Amino acid sequence: MGFAATVLTLYPEMFPGSLGVSLAGKALEAGTWSLEARNIRDFATDKHRMVDDTPAGGGPGMVMKPDVLASAIDAASPEGDLRPRLLMSPRGKPLTQERVRELAAGPGAVILCGRFEGVDERVITRRGLQEVSIGDYVLSGGELGALVLLDAVVRLLPGVMGHAESGSSESFEQGLLEYPQYTRPREFEGEEIPAVLLSGDHQAIARWKQAQSERITAERRPDLLAKGAKKP
Numbered sequence: 336m337g338f339a340a341t342v343l344t345l346y347p348e349m350f351p352g353s354l355g356v357s358l359a360g361k362a363l364e365a366g367t368w369s370l371e372a373r374n375i376r377d378f379a380t381d382k383h384r385m386v387d388d389t390p391a392g393g394g395p396g397m398v399m400k401p402d403v404l405a406s407a408i409d410a411a412s413p414e415g416d417l418r419p420r421l422l423m424s425p426r427g428k429p430l431t432q433e434r435v436r437e438l439a440a441g442p443g444a445v446i447l448c449g450r451f452e453g454v455d456e457r458v459i460t461r462r463g464l465q466e467v468s469i470g471d472y473v474l475s476g477g478e479l480g481a482l483v484l485l486d487a488v489v490r491l492l493p494g495v496m497g498h499a500e501s502g503s504s505e506s507f508e509q510g511l512l513e514y515p516q517y518t519r520p521r522e523f524e525g526e527e528i529p530a531v532l533l534s535g536d537h538q539a540i541a542r543w544k545q546a547q548s549e550r551i552t553a554e555r556r557p558d559l560l561a562k563g564a565k566k567p
């Protein structure tokens with residue numbers, strides 16, 4: 336029951352990490368989702384428990400071995416497992432809120448975390464791994480990427496966030512960035528909360544929020560507007 340995450344990693348001690356606290360941690364304890372971190376090294380077969388080897392054709396660093404990774408994947412995700420198999424990778428499709436929503440609506444995910452220079456290409460194709468990137472920069476391993484992806488997914492699971500609505504007005508959910516937020520005190524260092532927010536006029540407030548979202552998106556992320564942000 337719930338969203339089932341299996342992470343394949345050389346550093347299982349990195350999990351649940353940040354996902355063990357706050358909303359995600361409470362949801363984990365409550366069984367809204369589950370997390371299993373499996374050590375890839377347990378699937379190495381030689382006496383040195385090797386998980387990587389030198390790159391064919393030369394080049395820097397080491398490459399994770401396909402046979403060891405395939406055994407780890409097959410054990411974690413036997414035939415009939417409907418969960419997508421993801422490989423954290425800077426070459427992957429950039430993670431978006433839309434993808435996060437799709438994942439949150441599904442049964443879970445099996446997430447392979449790379450290390451070293453990456454993984455043997457044959458295991459990517461033969462095990463149907465979908466490469467996912469968390470941005471155009473290079474991490475030293477996929478673990479932080481997996482934590483980022485799972486954090487984004489778990490907060491969307493039913494019952495995790497107090498207000499169901501607090502998901503829908505957020506940045507990216509309407510294709511726009513969020514409007515500015517204020518809370519008490521009414522005056523801070525001489526600056527007042529915008530009067531419209533205190534007016535009690537719900538229509539005026541909604542118009543103000545929409546206009547602010549559009550302004551901030553145009554200023555900071557015109558690429559999002561070009562993609563066709565939804566009007567309310």
Ligand code: SAH
Pocket residue numbers: 422423424425426447448449450451452453454467468469470471472473474475476477478480
């Ligand atoms: N040689 C690779 C980089 C390897 S970095 C290349 O040039 O593409 C080592 C591992 O870190 C990768 O296998 C991947 O699992 C993870 N990683 C690095 N950057 C990432 C990113 N932007 N998104 C997701 N995973 C990333």
